[in-house]
Amino acid sequence: MPHSKQIKALWFLTICLGLGFCLLGYRLVDLQVLRHESLSLESNKNTQRRIERRPRRGNILDVKGNLLATSKLVRTVCADPSIIGTNYLAVAETLEPVMQINAQMLAEKLEPRYILNKEGQTNCDKYVVLKRKVDDDEWTSITNAMEHLIFCSNESALSRRYRRELNQIRQHSLFSEEDQLRVYPNGSLAAHVIGYVGADEKTLPDGTPDVQIKGRDGVEATLNTFLEGVQGWRQTEADRSNRELVAYREQNLAPRDGYTAVLTIDAGIQHIVESELAVAWEDHEPVSVACTVVRPNTGEILALANLPTFDPNHLLGSNPDARRNRVISDIAEPGSTFKIVVVSAALNENVVKLTDMVDCEGGMFHYAGYTLHDAHEKYNLLSVENVVAKSSNVGAAKIGIQLGAERLAEYIHRFGIGSTTGIQLPGEVRGIVHPLSRWSKLSITHVPMGHEVAATPLQMCLAMSAIANKGVLMRPQLIDHLEDSDGKLVARYFPQVARRVVSERAARQMVEALKAVVSTNGTGTKAQLDFYTVAGKTGTAQKAVNGHYVNHKFFSSFIGFFPADNPELCISVVFDEPNWKKGYYGSATGVPVFKRIAERAANYLAIPPEIIRNQALAATGVSAGD
Template identity: 45%
Template sequence: MDGGNLGKGLMLSVVPYRRMAVLASAVTLAFVGLVGWLAHLQLHFSDDEPMPERSTVSSRTARPGRRGAILDCRGTVLAMSVPTRMVCADPSLIFTQHVTIAKSLAPLLQMKESELLSLISPRVRTNAADGRLITNSYVVLKRKVPIDTWQQVTQAMARLEVKFPGRRIRSSEKLARDALRYRSIFGSDDYLRHYPSGTLAAHVLGYVASAETNTDYGPVFEDRGLTGIELTCDRALAGVHGWAGAGGGVEPKEGLNVVLTVDATIQAIVEDELAAAMKKYSPAGACAIAVRPFTGDILAMASAPTFDPNSPGSGVDGWRNRAISDLTEPGSTFKIVTITTCLEEGILTLEDTVDCEHGRWWHGGAWLHDVHPYGVLPYEKVICKSSNIGTAKAAVRLGPGRLYQAVRNFGFGQRTGIPLPSEAAGVIRPTNQWSKLSITRVPIGQEVSATPLQMVMAMSAIANGGTLMSPRLIDRLEDSEGRVIVQYPASTVRRVASERVCREMVRALKKAVSREGTASAAELESYTVAGKTGTAQKFVDGTYKSGKYYASFIGFFPADRPAVCIVVGIDEPDRRVGYMGGTVAAPVFKAMAERIAAYLHLPPDKPSDVPGTGQSPALAARERVEPAPKVARQ
């Protein structure tokens, strides 16, 4: 054999011996570990003495309080905390069975075997106080494990095969086996925040994230609100921690339940029709709000695109609550503020006429146009036809000071105070910053920005007879037994117009929702509707963008006995399908209103029959509405 072959032969001979040496060392260490563990048990516990309870971080263990639920106005559960288990391990009790446990539990916990093995492996460190070597006795394996899965884990551990050297199992070995099976893997209270209806009211509810909090009794994991009601009511919803220990303990206390004014069925209707509008008009986004005009109660608030709070993901655009955070020039819907104020100040009556200049008027150094060329119109038809020129001429007579004050009185340029994060205040510049054009642009909804919520509250003030209400989203806080802890009544902001003027405005707004008005597509068969369309060219980066529009409609019904006021906003609809408020937003309003009226069993104020049935359209629609299913707390 030459030198090269001799070297290869020696190499082949050495490798198996090295592997055997490593394996022997591992077995020896494992055996020593087992013997050491058994010796520890034998020295400290006699055959008749029971093994003490496992000790983790301290003699007391913190227990989280269950987070309160969020309910709709009829008691439907929208958000709840479902009991689960946090699965933990005491690596010091596992001795040589790490691989066996990892293989057994990884499939149940839906974890990688290598990841689980790493977690349950002991970490040896030196005790700073006395220099002794100690190992970790507490590690979290997985949180929010379903109860049935936890039961499978405990059953798997109870069946775990543990072999010891020798034919007879000594008492200390039995103690070690029992500690491994029943105490090395343990569970503690945990909760999973669950939204039973998925995306329903997602922008109102918000979502949570789990975080670790250090207490006097050790760490505790709890959910904290990040957006929506989960954030603004976080302190009320959060439970009070308790603790458990060998000498007793203190039971944790559940958080309060938050009862909203939102009606889950109406919310579902609004979201359903908004989703249909997204599909039909392919806009950048859309939103809608349904309000009770006399109380300010928010019955529904929806934005699209949306998200599922059960798994919110990273879609920032879907998180945005457009109803309260999107600022746009409202366009012609803003004319309700201008004309109402002129009527209140005695500047004009609805019977007074104005020359609309056949659709083209020069003022302040620029032309102002109407969509259609009108001549002389009474102010009732200025509203009905949505004339920019007629409205601007009324504002010129009113003057900048009174117009600005009226805009502020109606709530623009300031937050409504709705208990949701990220509400925008809007913009209305003081008159000393106005240009010569401003007095003709502000009254028609230009040079001013507002949120859909501000617009629907302003229209609701006209609907209810002249009182601006605060939007009411939270009705009350209850404890787990249903006892009312805090009640939130309806709140008045201020009177913005007299009842007489509001009756006049309702008369004109009813004309707008007719065959001669701009909102004929919002007309209902069984109910009179009062409302106003808006089509605003979007102002982006200091200029009006060609082809980009915000289409809106705000209306209430029945017009003379208003039960619901709805705003619909469609952001950048596909122009090939439509972009005007009357052709895009008004039909969406109609679809929502018909179903909501049927669900609320509103008596029709326009009696007419569905051909061939002898049944009113409202009653026919009622059969198509199904209330949202009740969800019980677990």
């Protein structure tokens, strides 16, 4: 029989155990039921991770598939000062040679900063960015340097706990985040078309900065939504060292990389244009020189170049003025190239014929109390064709008067002057065309020779292309198609007709007049090519500053196309303020550049030689139309 004392002890033990179980039960209910939500959140915060998966920004290719812009995967080096603690000076000194950042600057970033939160608790800053756009090799050097970081000569003498802390610093104090660097393998080639990117920085709800690449100019900006892609994410868990536990991965949505944009630009033609502009820059010392090469039949832009230019790989060192795409953002009085508008309008309206004679009054025409002069020579009677060929201001003014202000204004708009062309680039301006109500009595004589209107070089090039294209104005096309990262076609851009400007007959007559410009008695004789007939127009306009024309400051240009009767290319060359001592007329500046570009471009594109082909076909008895 058990002793009563033993029974008491048994009861006591039972009660103690019961109480213990009750306490444990209460604790269990407290943790699992009463504080479930807050503790569950805390637990999830410790283990669960949502990793944003950045898409790769799409490439930009030229029409032949040459890479113009691409993205390089790089890293942003970050540090956790709470792990580094008081050892920040040693870490900064170790990182200085590999990161090439001053140790003092690094130490300032790595020094722990304590922040008082809303609950009155002191938290150490756990995230600082040390360096952006670090490539893989540099990151490997950084991690190697950290692994071999020596804090003191005899570390084994330190306490175990302290040694563990130092190892934590070596292994976990620095980490990297994925980032992208935009790379332009061709440097400054087609820089004004491709544009450049910038960083769009914002702070995420958890306080960490988020930097995203955004297109700032050029195609990078226009096609930003297509190029940037769609972000993916991964819902997963991580261990204590923040390493992902793949087995606990719940959601994993891959990002959709940005589309590849294939432009109509041909890197070969672009290089030819830029190298010739560089020669012209040396020869004429202008403030700027710009060139556009267009296929008149489709409006495709094969090359678009400006000097001065910039290298989008080194944007910080570039001059903002050099980044301006003058072909679409600068306007100027076009000068004599504008005569194509008035003469083709007059031909279209049957106001004149090419053979009609115009009295150029010996190069001085008195009208509304103002005397208009011819720039080149003094002419008396000139045919309409020769008015264009000799670029007579008096002749053009008289044709303008015959046409009338209303019809002239209508044709100016039809040719696209005064409205944007619709090129797929940001920052295009409309030019200046005054409403008819604001025209003075003199305007009808000034506008035909390219005064009192302002147009962009692209507008004038497209107006010339319309004449080359049998009177049909095309919208400029810069993007050929978009494809995904596997090379599958996503969208194709087709040539678009803007409108018919003049009839085919009037355009054909105008081409004949423009051929005369490049003949032996025209202003653009030097534009003649060995294997092709050329049609074109020279232009020279005095520069206006603060409403007054300035001596020795000119815009000079030449816009031409070839082969004249079946045009493949229309090339516009525009000089802003060429050195007047070295020649400032379009015939002296733009024409030689046009000729060199045309010869090299025809050679590069293997455009069939017109003259030889006709001779050969005549020999074989086959008609030239096939």
